[in-house]
Amino acid sequence: MIKLRNLDFRYPGGVFHLRVPALDVRERERVAIVGASGSGKTTMLNLLAGIILPTEGAIEVAAHRLSTLSDSDRRTFRISRIGLIFQAFELLEYLTVRDNLLLPYRISPALEESSDTRAQLERLAAETGITDRLERRPDELSQGERQRAAICRALITAPQLILADEPTGNLDPDNKRRVLDLLLAQVAGHGATLVMVTHDHDLLDPFDRVIDMRDFHGGESP
Amino acid sequence: MRDVLYLAWRYLAFNRWKTAILVAAITVIMFLPLALELVLERSSERLRARAAATPLLIGAPGSPLELALSSLYFSGEAPAGLVYSSVGEIHDTGLALAIPLQLGHRIGAQPVVGTAPDYFGFRGLPLADGRSLAITGEAVLGAAAATSLQAGPGDAVVTSPETVFDVTGTYPIKLRVVGVLAPSGSPDDEAVFVDVRTAWIISGIGHGHEDLADPGASGSVLKRDGQNVVGNAALVQYREITPDNLADFHFHGDTAGFPISAVIAVPVDEKSGVLLEGRYQGTDSGVRIVRPAGIMDELLATIFTVRQYVLAAVALVAAATIATIALVFLLSIRLRRAEILTMTRIGAAPGRVAAILGAEIMLVLLASSVLAALLTWLVTTWGDELFRWVLLSGYQ
Numbered sequence: 001m002i003k004l005r006n007l008d009f010r011y012p013g014g015v016f017h018l019r020v021p022a023l024d025v026r027e028r029e030r031v032a033i034v035g036a037s038g039s040g041k042t043t044m045l046n047l048l049a050g051i052i053l054p055t056e057g058a059i060e061v062a063a064h065r066l067s068t069l070s071d072s073d074r075r076t077f078r079i080s081r082i083g084l085i086f087q088a089f090e091l092l093e094y095l096t097v098r099d100n101l102l103l104p105y106r107i108s109p110a111l112e113e114s115s116d117t118r119a120q121l122e123r124l125a126a127e128t129g130i131t132d133r134l135e136r137r138p139d140e141l142s143q144g145e146r147q148r149a150a151i152c153r154a155l156i157t158a159p160q161l162i163l164a165d166e167p168t169g170n171l172d173p174d175n176k177r178r179v180l181d182l183l184l185a186q187v188a189g190h191g192a193t194l195v196m197v198t199h200d201h202d203l204l205d206p207f208d209r210v211i212d213m214r215d216f217h218g219g220e221s222p
Numbered sequence: 223m224r225d226v227l228y229l230a231w232r233y234l235a236f237n238r239w240k241t242a243i244l245v246a247a248i249t250v251i252m253f254l255p256l257a258l259e260l261v262l263e264r265s266s267e268r269l270r271a272r273a274a275a276t277p278l279l280i281g282a283p284g285s286p287l288e289l290a291l292s293s294l295y296f297s298g299e300a301p302a303g304l305v306y307s308s309v310g311e312i313h314d315t316g317l318a319l320a321i322p323l324q325l326g327h328r329i330g331a332q333p334v335v336g337t338a339p340d341y342f343g344f345r346g347l348p349l350a351d352g353r354s355l356a357i358t359g360e361a362v363l364g365a366a367a368a369t370s371l372q373a374g375p376g377d378a379v380v381t382s383p384e385t386v387f388d389v390t391g392t393y394p395i396k397l398r399v400v401g402v403l404a405p406s407g408s409p410d411d412e413a414v415f416v417d418v419r420t421a422w423i424i425s426g427i428g429h430g431h432e433d434l435a436d437p438g439a440s441g442s443v444l445k446r447d448g449q450n451v452v453g454n455a456a457l458v459q460y461r462e463i464t465p466d467n468l469a470d471f472h473f474h475g476d477t478a479g480f481p482i483s484a485v486i487a488v489p490v491d492e493k494s495g496v497l498l499e500g501r502y503q504g505t506d507s508g509v510r511i512v513r514p515a516g517i518m519d520e521l522l523a524t525i526f527t528v529r530q531y532v533l534a535a536v537a538l539v540a541a542a543t544i545a546t547i548a549l550v551f552l553l554s555i556r557l558r559r560a561e562i563l564t565m566t567r568i569g570a571a572p573g574r575v576a577a578i579l580g581a582e583i584m585l586v587l588l589a590s591s592v593l594a595a596l597l598t599w600l601v602t603t604w605g606d607e608l609f610r611w612v613l614l615s616g617y618q
Contacts, residue, residue: 051567072571079569090564094236095229106225107570107578137236 001027001161001193002048007057009040009047018043020057020216025209027160030184030194032204035213041197044213045163048195049082050074062160076110083154083192085164085183089146091138097149098134101125101156111157124152127189128182144175151183155190162187164196168203176203226574230581241586244547248590249597251540255533256594257601262529264602266522272408273518275345277495278318278487280308280502283510290517293323293484295409296333306418307478308485308509315501317494318487319344324421325483328382329397332367335413336421336482342403344488347410351375352401355417358471359463361397362415365405371414373399378462379414381424395424396462422480423463423471430460430471487511555579 002025009018018040025031035041046052047059050066059066062081066074091100099106101121105113125131128148130141138146147167154162167183168176180203187194196207204210234241272294281289282303292298312320321344324336339355341347342362352375355362361379363371373379377399397416405411422428434443434451444454460467473480489495502511555562562575 049567075569075571084568086564086567088560090560092561092564094233099232103565104568106229107565107568107574109574110569 001025001029001062002195003058003060005058005060007047007054007059009043009052009054016040016043018047018216020044023211025193025195027193028188028191030187030206030208031196032207032210033195033197033213034199034201034204034210039213040216041213042165044216045165045195045197048161049084049163050078076108079104079108080110080157081160083157083159083162085147085150085154085162085167087166087169089138089150089170091146091149091153093138096135096137097125097130097141100138100149101134101153103153104157117156120156120158121152124155124186127186128152143171144179147171147175147179148182151179151186155186155192158190160192162192162194162196164194166197166199168198168200176200180206226577226581227585229578230585233578233582234585240550244550244586245589245593247543247547248587249593251543252590252594253597254536255540256598258529258532258536260598261601262525266525268407269518269522270515273514276486276514277489278498278511279484279514280304280312280320280487280509280511281484283508286510286512286517287521289484289510289512290514292325293486294514296325296335296413297409299326304482304484304509305478306480306482309482310478312485312487312498315498316490317498318489321486321488322418322482323484323486324418324425324481327421327424329367329371329379329414330382332364332370332412332414334381334421334424335415336418336424337415338418341415341486344486345406345408345410347403347406349401350404352399354401355415356400357463357465358417358419358423358468359395359398360400360416360420362401362403363399364403364411364413364415366411367414368399368402370412374402375400393426393459393461395420398463418482419473419477420463422473422477425481427480428471428473430463430467432458433470551579551583 002023004020004023006022007018007020010016016038033041033044043052047054048061050059050061050069053067061077064077064081066077069077091097092103095103098121101124102113102117105111105117121134122131125134128151130145130148130152133141133145133149138149141149147170151167154164162183164183168179171179183196184194184206198204273290276294279289279293281293284303288298306322309320309322312318319340321338321340322336323341325333327334335341342349342354349362350365352362363373363379368374371379378396379399380394380396383394397414397420403410403415416424419428423430431453434453434457441456444452446452460470463471487495487498489498499511499513502509565575565578566572
């Protein structure tokens, strides 16, 4: 699913330096990325999503070499093949939960909303237990419900890859485990691959593999 | 495009108060100069037209503007000082038709205009219902006055007392409505027309009471001195002029010396008008002759000068408001950085995000334009009345 070769990344004018000689993630694999703050975990996710491009080296996701795609194609690829989950949920406050779930369809002409989309939305909402919250606004939901809604939004396009940036970071211990179990179940149910950044070492058990950012010579360049 | 508009609409609806303030501010910027121009343009046309349709106005010395405003628009205090003989004098010159105007009384909010039946022909005011003035005590209502007073031919209207605290003042007189004029879109619509004699009776100059010579009225006699009979407090004063008591109404004195507010002089031709002006100008006759068109042009010239300053002020306020609104949008984009970042990270093109923000601005501008258009339509419809009210209220 993911193939990184001789990846090198530096922020322009910055001192941060990320180097990944080689990294492979298989289809349906569940990978956790751990590391200290500033070690480049989020940068790694942004590179995998094609939000930023490497300074050198190659990233291949679902047989697409991201650096060879145009900006527009990379956006289309991302919105249709990759689901993103953020630590702060990033739901739009002025939309209902239903509209938030359909956001990818509203912001990209590459996706077309259909009856299948609406059926998928209802199914996801039922599976994550937010059916009765669909017409509410995010500020009317609990933290756990918001993250469940964010998970649904990431899965609404039936992506092949889920990139989750500390999705349990803002949750209490009970909700952390519950949301993680839900995320893993959904990812498994949809046959997707999961790459999740986390600080929480108590949550690493269910993952197939744990990648430590220290292995990638992250941190400051000389 | 549908999705872009939907997202923009949801954002504006969620921030409804912020949106409402923006829409209101932009509406005012759009509406004010437009409305000012429209109202001034249309209303000045109407005012000029009425003034131009009144060739000459004769009144007592004083403010020509007040004379024109009161005689043409029936607003403000009635100018006094002219006597009824002026009508005959003008008539006798053979230079013009003289139409008297006796103003100053009201029925509710409607001005009572004492005049001659010639007035209706001069102004081109056809009757919509009933007939014209025939005898003393009758009234013809303007279209708006009939609506306001809810009266028509066969009904009666009662003049308002000058002051409720003055027991020696004029008494209210009940007038019989005999006709209603067709709407003319002029101040005549608001007026209650009576003949000059009726206006004098309303003023208390003429009055009617039971005949003291009648033996049946002996209870009302205070004393008899030869031919003179003096009534006592029991004497019944008539409050309504009817065909039965019309003969009992009378005036003490010569009507030639009775007051009128002004005379509209309609010269037989241009030359006659100039000659008539010449007769009154520069004399100590105690009479002033004016051309209302000139007076209104002077007034409107002043108003149009003021308009330039108002428009300049509005332009400054508009520039400041637009700058503030631009700042609000820029700050709003800054506050929404996280939201914009989320959309672009998920996969929205920068152009798509810009389209959503642009659609929000467009919807606000559209709502403001619709509101401004609606307000402009209202002003266009009611602008004449509004302008006349603004212009003339100072003289009420």
